[in-house]
Amino acid sequence: xxxxxxxxxxxxxxxxxxxxxxxxxxxxxxxxxxxxxxxxxxxxxxxxxxxxxxxxxxxxxxxxxxxxxxxxxxxxxxxxxxxxxxxxxxxxxxxxxxxxxxxxxxxxxxxxxxxxxxxxxxxxxxxxxxxxxxxxxxxxxxxxxxxxxxxxxxxxxxxxxxxxxxxxxxxxxxxxxxxxxxxxxxxxxxxxxxxxxxxxxxxxxxxxxxxxxxxxxxxxxxxxxxxxxxxxxxxxxxxxxxxxxxxxxxxxxxxxxxxxxxxxxxxxxxx
Numbered sequence: 001x002x003x004x005x006x007x008x009x010x011x012x013x014x015x016x017x018x019x020x021x022x023x024x025x026x027x028x029x030x031x032x033x034x035x036x037x038x039x040x041x042x043x044x045x046x047x048x049x050x051x052x053x054x055x056x057x058x059x060x061x062x063x064x065x066x067x068x069x070x071x072x073x074x075x076x077x078x079x080x081x082x083x084x085x086x087x088x089x090x091x092x093x094x095x096x097x098x099x100x101x102x103x104x105x106x107x108x109x110x111x112x113x114x115x116x117x118x119x120x121x122x123x124x125x126x127x128x129x130x131x132x133x134x135x136x137x138x139x140x141x142x143x144x145x146x147x148x149x150x151x152x153x154x155x156x157x158x159x160x161x162x163x164x165x166x167x168x169x170x171x172x173x174x175x176x177x178x179x180x181x182x183x184x185x186x187x188x189x190x191x192x193x194x195x196x197x198x199x200x201x202x203x204x205x206x207x208x209x210x211x212x213x214x215x216x217x218x219x220x221x222x223x224x225x226x227x228x229x230x231x232x233x234x235x236x237x238x239x240x241x242x243x244x245x246x247x248x249x250x251x252x253x254x255x256x257x258x259x260x261x262x263x264x265x266x267x268x269x270x271x
Contacts, residue, residue: 002145002207003049004120005127007039008113010056010104015257024059026131028261031269034065035255038136038268039129040095046142048127052100052120054113066095109226111216118213125154128229130204132256134264136271138249140205147181148207153242156184156233157205159252167192170202170230172245184243189223189230200245202230203252212236 013020019028026036043051055062072089079085102116114128125148127141135157144155161169173186174197188197206229215232222228237243253267254260 002125002127005043005048005051006117007129008054008110010054024062030265036131038134039131042139042141045139046145051098052117054102054104054116056105063101066099069093069096110229111227111232115216121210124210125207128206133204134253134255135250137251140248140250144205144207147246151244153244154209155207155244157203157248158200158245159203161199161201163199166196171196172200173197174200180247182245184245187230187234
């Protein structure tokens with residue numbers, strides 16, 4: 001059973017400046033609550049019991065936010081009949097029990113961030129969610145977990161993109177099984193239009209095997225001197241590890257850019 005999730009949060013958020021000069025992008029509000037909370041809700045509703053946040057020292061405010069139960073407790077003493085405060089207090093207490101923190105103080109890539117969690121992962125597979133990618137209306141993580149049980153394999157979420165935009169994405173080389181699921185033969189990071197093997201793009205939801213930690217420990221830095229999770233996945237595929245892809249059913253929202261953040265706010269506010 002998959003009961004643990006990793007969420008990398010150590011990125012600088014430069015595409016959302018000047019907002020992120022003060023507040024981490026993951027705490028920026030979207031229709032009344034932090035964007036990160038939509039990711040947490042997805043985890044909880046998919047049966048996850050422990051969530052590991054990967055932060056840096058400059059993002060300590062994320063830890064303060066989710067460990068701030070004493071603030072609500074003291075406020076409730078003064079305003080005993082405030083139901084909203086009590087609900088927030090209960091939610092923060094629940095999250096405090098679930099969330100653990102590890103640190104990535106140097107920006108060395110998502111693979112390096114994941115490696116920081118190696119000693120905390122207990123089961124053979126774990127869930128990883130990228131916080132810039134919101135998927136609403138359907139629980140993508142729950143769908144991946146069901147697929148993992150069915151095929152006994154690692155799973156990565158995918159969406160079809162315009163063929164003209166493939167160079168912006170990680171793109172799968174696939175072998176179709178049905179309209180939603182496929183075997184991943186390879187992953188190509190930001191290929192040219194001519195060299196792209198498909199228009200099936202990687203989206204930030206993964207069920208990964210614990211074996212990936214062994215690969216990451218030996219992996220040499222790639223583009224920009226970083227350790228990329230995609231490179232580790234490719235190595236596992238070449239070692240005959242089974243990876244499935246899944247076209248998720250929900251609505252995808254990119255919160256990593258200013259336009260994407262504004263669009264996400266607008267879309268969610270209309271639900």
